[in-house]
Amino acid sequence: MGERHKNIKPIYDLVVKKVFRNETVALQFVKDIFELPAKSAKLIEGNQIFTANSNVDTDFNIAVDILVELDNHAQVIIEVQLAKQVFFINRIWAYLCKQVNDNLERLKQKEEEKLAIYKKLPPVYVAAIVDQNYFDGDEAISTFLIKEETRNTELKMYVENNTKDIPLLKIVFLELKKYKENLNNDYKKIRWLEFFGNKQYTSKPDDVLIQADNLLNLRNWSKEEKRMYDEVTRQQDHYWASLAYAQEEGMRLGIEQGIERGKEQERNTLISLIKDGYISAEVAAEKLNISIEELDEYL
Structure with a gap:
């Protein structure tokens, strides 16, 4: 459905x-x-x-x-x-x-x-x-x-x-x-x-x-309501787009240093989302493919 x-x-x-x-x-x-x-x-x-x-x-x-x-x-x-x-x-x-x-x-x-x-x-x-x-x-x-x-x-x-x-x-x-x-x-x-x-x-x-x-x-809806909704949607989508960008950036560089930099950017973005209360540590650890204990070292 x-x-x-x-x-x-x-x-x-x-x-x-x-x-x-x-x-x-x-x-x-x-x-x-x-x-x-x-x-x-x-x-x-x-x-x-x-x-x-x-x-x-x-x-x-x-x-x-x-x-x-x-x-x-x-x-x-x-x-x-x-x-x-x-x-x-x-x-x-x-x-x-x-x-x-x-x-x-x-x-x-x-x-x-x-x-x-x-x-x-x-x-x-x-x-x-x-x-x-x-x-x-x-x-x-x-x-x-x-x-x-x-x-x-x-x-x-x-x-x-x-x-x-x-x-x-x-x-x-x-x-x-x-x-x-x-x-x-x-x-x-x-x-x-x-x-x-x-x-x-x-x-x-x-x-x-x-x-x-x-x-x-x-x-x-009024024009103002539509504008506000578009802005809220944009902000929400930005959080998840930033994660995808971090992954793609690491792949684009194509070298070990670039991959590590991409992983670090992705990790920093996820840590910011955790601290802002948008996602849990469990979700972040799963996306990074690491354990909760390993993630705790960065928090």
Whole structure:
């Protein structure tokens, strides 16, 4: 089955933000993936996350694409990654904890009673849409909760004005490369793998999904949006083109010194990608055909 859209990548940052700026689409995504009984959603741009009493670096902030706040006060951080990144799960946990702390600080400034602070503290969940595999097994959708070790009882929390307690923590990974037809999951979840994975739909899309898909139609984009998308695509392609150039340069020189120089350039490029968090050490070692231990000598 071919791609739905030939000229656009649904998981590029700019495209994800455009999709989730549509509150109807954002709400349906969160309801499908987290099974939350929300009726409305309010979007907060990524650069507004972690602003209260934040002591993290600027480049730390922009990794979060968007924050969805629901009418039941729950918040969902939506994070997208194209390449497998070192310590990605650690960073997700840091984003989540920082958001909870900032919510707490804001409540402290507004509420006089201490108990009211915790009564109104919203849970924060994370949806991670990743284009590389993070977990063993064939499951394309992985949901993580906090449960009691022997009784399997889920830890939940009270949220003001909610009819029942809701999960204290929920982190959902959508691993796009594990998608295949006839996955053993609720199709309301599977369809988002198809959407962001740019696959053909295996069931007739409803009005919300059609609305989301229309947002990927470049004919409906402004000139500025197209320009920005072209720039993002150019930057992303540059990383991988630089690797190919390093290999070709070594081959072109055709002598031992030139080959070594090409290998060194390729190695330096890969090390930069590791340090910037774009690829893991495992991926770099595989491309260089060396062991992790040998790669560690250059890091």
